[in-house]
Amino acid sequence: MPPSVPAEPVVEAPGHQAAAPTTKTSPAAPVLPASPKVGKDEVDDVDVRVATGMRLPATAATAMEWASLWVRMCSEGGSVLGPLNDQDARAQYGLTAKQLRNVRNAAMSGALRQKAIMLGVELPLEYVDNPADRRDMADTAA
Structure with a gap:
């Protein structure tokens, strides 16, 4: 591709040195990490933490x-610590296993609680970050 010509001619003014004509090029775009692919089953109001790759809610309503x-997953048990599959996830919660894993990972890491606090969301009284810790405490209290 031949170099492009400046739109206006270069005119030399007495006592000033004219700039050498250059080709028009756009500045190099910064290289940014690719944004995660959002599938049809993903939610738009989700914030992705680049450092951890963890998905977190971006709005108070989603939090x-x-x-x-x-809380519902914890009360029903199996989907909290066990494996998740799409068939069961869709039947029980109307969501994909990936969506449930996102919620589980955010909750168990404590990141969901932190994000809720940041967004001004009051968590349900039954909310626990890790239900296994709650069961351990209940066992020792008994």
Whole structure:
């Protein structure tokens, strides 16, 4: 491709040195990490933590939905610590296994609680970051 010509001619003014004509090039774009692919089953109001790759809710309403879902998952048991598959996830919660894993990972790491606090969301009284810790405490109290 031949170099492009400046739009206006270069005119030399007495006592000033004219700039050498250059080709028009756009500045190099910074290289940024690729954004995660959002599938049809993903939610738009989710914030992705680049350092950890963890997905977190971006709005107060979504944080409350995730917290309520986590409380439900904890009360039902199996989906908290065990494996998740799409068939069971869709049947029980109407979500994909990946979506449930996102909620589980955020909750168990404590990141969901931190994000909820940051967004001003009051978590349900039944909310716990890690239900296994709660069971251990209940066993020792008995």
